[in-house]
Amino acid sequence: MVTIYDIAEKANVSAMTVSRVINNTGRISEKTRAKVKKVMEELNYVPNQMARSLVLQQTRSLFLLITDITNPFYTTLSRGAEDAATKNGYRLLFGNSDESLEKEADYINTILTTRVDGVMIAPAGDPSLPHLESLKRHNIPFVLLDREVPGVDCDIVLGDSKEGARQLVNHLAQQGHRRIAMVNGSDTISSARLRLEGYREALILNGLAYDKTIVFETSYGPRTDLSEMEAWLDSLNPLPTAVVAGNNVLAIEVIRLLRKRSLRIPDDISIVCFDDFGPYSEVDPFMTVAAQQAYQFGYLGMQMLIDRIQNKDEAGPWKKIVLPAELLIRRSVSTIK
Amino acid sequence: MVTIYDIAEKANVSAMTVSRVINNTGRISEKTRAKVKKVMEELNYVPNQMARSLVLQQTRSLFLLITDITNPFYTTLSRGAEDAATKNGYRLLFGNSDESLEKEADYINTILTTRVDGVMIAPAGDPSLPHLESLKRHNIPFVLLDREVPGVDCDIVLGDSKEGARQLVNHLAQQGHRRIAMVNGSDTISSARLRLEGYREALILNGLAYDKTIVFETSYGPRTDLSEMEAWLDSLNPLPTAVVAGNNVLAIEVIRLLRKRSLRIPDDISIVCFDDFGPYSEVDPFMTVAAQQAYQFGYLGMQMLIDRIQNKDEAGPWKKIVLPAELLIRRSVSTIK
DNA sequence: AAGTAAAATGTTACCGATAACTCTAATTTA
DNA sequence: TAAATTAGAGTTATCGGTAACATTTTACTT
Structure with missing residues (x-):
């Protein structure tokens, strides 16, 4: 060398x-x-960047930890983050926690040992608290993405989950649906809680009862085994006329199960979900969604992070950006007379 | 600290x-x-990983450089790579070159200065040669993904592009299509060259003439400005009855343009492409594709890389893995009588 | 109880860079 | 022309670890 x-x-x-x-x-x-x-x-x-970082005590690199690299919401977010980082002369490294607390812990370890200058992180959920406390303890600036974690004060970019869920349910109600089920992410994730709340409120506002037997809670991420979800679906009697999915991954899995039963969408059952499918919605604009501004999540979050790093001494108040979701009406909802 | x-x-x-x-x-x-x-x-x-790496002369981390983080082919590949890396106790960092030689150069610089132990890279194209030579010069083991670069000897994982293209064209010909256009990636990328060759050979085998005016060459990556592609499409007279897209991104862009002209798929025009759409094909299994084994690209490539790193002295012959593509027939092709 | 081998711990130098300080020669100033 | 700047280098210490060797304890022998 x-x-x-x-x-x-x-x-x-x-x-x-x-x-x-x-x-x-x-x-x-x-x-x-x-x-x-x-x-x-x-x-x-x-x-040799290591020798240099060792004495300079800064790496000029940032870390982006997402929970599902195959989800277009996060990949689009990544592009936004990357653009903002590059523009400011930072190198950006990515990690993928797979919604797993253990993998997240590994990445937190990597982040701490490699002494990156800052982190953007979509936490696996409320139990991520110790990980974030760890970052705090070691003085590594971070910005949270998409999910709040109770007990953590920091800069954050959120989507308006409650309002988004309301819009989805309102749309279904307006199309005449009365029995609307929900498949949602884990209760330990703030966005899932808010989406459930929005769903519930919208049901009531539309004069519909909230029935917890038609709400299924699971992980946001893709699972290898759909049998639990399948059992729940089979337990529904009568079948709901519509399903609200907590995110795009869940929507796909529900669709897979419905297809298996030869149920047609939207004729036999309607479905809507949070998050769009990136460019793939264009192949066939099928699913009605509450689309989030994924690119902006990344771009704005990264700007906040860099801002925080470069003015580390000033320590202004924590900032919170809430981005509205947009209802995109397509073909996955039928009208019931 | x-x-x-x-x-x-x-x-x-x-x-x-x-x-x-x-x-x-x-x-x-x-x-x-x-x-x-x-x-x-x-x-x-x-x-402090830096201090440690400085003296140990190894980082225990690997780098994966892909060309489009929003493309499900690469994100699925990433998951494969990640699984293999983690299994072997390596940390994996990701980079996204966006099909741009300049961004690739930046990442190569990051790779060299941060002294990662090894690299998996989907090169932007033949002009990536100096970047790869640079890795060689600095003794950093690397595995090429999806694209060969003339003049570079190394381990590599490829898809069978020629055969895949042949299958797509054969399928179209069997459905009665005689005027089959192609939108393809850049001629500086080996896979694009092979796909064009496969297309050409299959045309001839089916008794069809190769007409270069109905072949459009551009970048594999998503572009912000579709006007060039649009101009080409408008220049086609009569319109082809089918289009072969060199990858999924191009397929989507062609579809966008066709929709703009209110052309129905497959009624007015058929379309097929390389690479599947990840889980999103399930939302609506619409596009007929030559699906590549994305996960295996990442997994097998990573295994080769780690193998190479851990037996650096032995220096066996270069390995080349060629993964076949699978034709998935769906609804984007019409039958012409 | 003295000698010796093994176990446990310490010392020193170094990995590759930079900050802070020092030094010399050239140039400017009075 | 002597004194004071200043430009253009060099020296030394340090960042936070680890390898290689050195030393001290402890345990075991006879």
């Missing part, structure tokens, strides 16, 4: 002079600068 | 003893070990 000492020796200067050329600091004569640069090229020199 | 020296002082031992406790190396009495561990907990000690 070529080091600044190798360069220094070959160029007949001190290592410090090489460092100055690399970083464009201090005073260097044009002649020496040229000489050093030439040697660097000749030897294919690449600075 | 708490260091091993802080621990050492408080526990009344030397820094080396602390290091030994952390790494479970050397001989330590149970009493000291317990004492040191207690102090580490009290002070919330987290090892």
Whole structure:
């Protein structure tokens, strides 16, 4: 491995002079600068970021931890985050926790040991609290995405889950649906709680009763085994005329089960969900959704994070951005006379 | 920041003893070990990976560079890579080059300066050559994904692009299509060249002429401006009865343009493409595709990479894995009498 | 009880960079 | 022309760990 000492020796200067050329600091004569640069090229020199970070006590890199890399909500969010990070001269690294607290813990460990300058994180849920406390303890600035965690004060970007759920249910009610089921993410996740609340409130506002036997709670992430969900679905008698899914992944899984039973959508049963399907909705604009501004989640969150990092001393009040969801009416809901 | 020296002082031992406790190396009495561990907990000690990597000359982390984080082919591939990396005790970092040579160069720089142990990379194209040479020069093991780069010898995982394209065209021909257009990725990308070749060969085998005016070449990645593609589409007279898209992203963009013209699929025009849409095909199994084994790309590639890293000295011959594509017939192709 | 092997711990140097300070030669100023 | 700046370098210490070697304890032999 070529080091600044190798360069220094070959160029007949001190290592410090090489460092100055690399970083464009201090005073260097044009002649020496040229000489050093030439040697660097000749030897294919690449600075060692670890050595540098060790002394500088900063890495110029940020971390984005999402819970499902195959979910277009998060990949679109990632693009927003990436754009904002790059624009500000930061390197962005990604991690995927898979909605798992254990994987999240591993990534938190990576984050702490590699001393990144800041973190954007979609927490696995309320039990992520110790992970976030750990970040706090070690003074690593972070921004929460999409999910609040009780007991944690920080900058955060949220979607308006309650209002989004209300819109979905209102739409179904307006189309004449009276028996509306819900498949939702875990109760330990703030957005799931709010979506359930919105669902409930909208039911009542539309003169419908809330019936907890037609609400199924599970994980937001894709599961390998659908049998539990299947058992729940089979237990419903009569079948609901519509299902609200807590996110796009759940919607797909419900659809898979419905297809298995040869139930047609929307003829036999209607379905709506949170989050759009990225570009794939265009292939066939089928699902009626409450679309969230995924790109903005990432972009705005990243701006907040960088802001926080660069003004670490000032420590203004915590900021909270709430982005509204938009109801996109497509073909997955039937009208009931 | 708490260091091993802080621990050492408080526990009344030397820094080396602390290091030994952390790494479970050397001989330590149970009493000291317990004492040191207690102090580490009290002070919330987290090892500094940079300092460690600096002396160990290895990071235990790998890098995966993909070209489109919003493409389900790559996100599914990522999951495969992640699983294989985690299983082997490696940390995996992701980067997204967006099919851009410049962004790729930035990531290569990150890779070199951060001294990761190995890299899996879907190169932006043939012009990625210098980037890969750079990795070689600095002795960083890498595995290529999905795309060959002339002039580079290395381990690689490929899809059978030629055969996949043949299958798509054969299917169209069997359904009676005679005028089959193609929208393809850049000629600087090996998979695009092979897909074009497969398309061409299959045309001829089906007694159809190859007409280069109905082949449009562009980037695989999503573009913000569709006007060029639109102009090409408008120039086609008569309109082809079917379009083969070089990947899923291109298929979506073609569909967007066709919809804009109120052309119905498959009634007015049929479309097929390479790569499936991940779970989203389930929402509405619409598009007939040559599905690639995305997860396997990542998983097998990662295994090769780790193998190469762990047997760096042995240096066996370069390995090449070619994964077949599977034709999934759905509803986007009409039958012409 | 003295000698020795094994176990437990400590010392020193180094990984590759940069900050802070020092030094020398050239240039400016009075 | 001597004194004071200033430009252009170099020296040394340090970031937080670990390897290799050195040393001290402890346990075991005879």
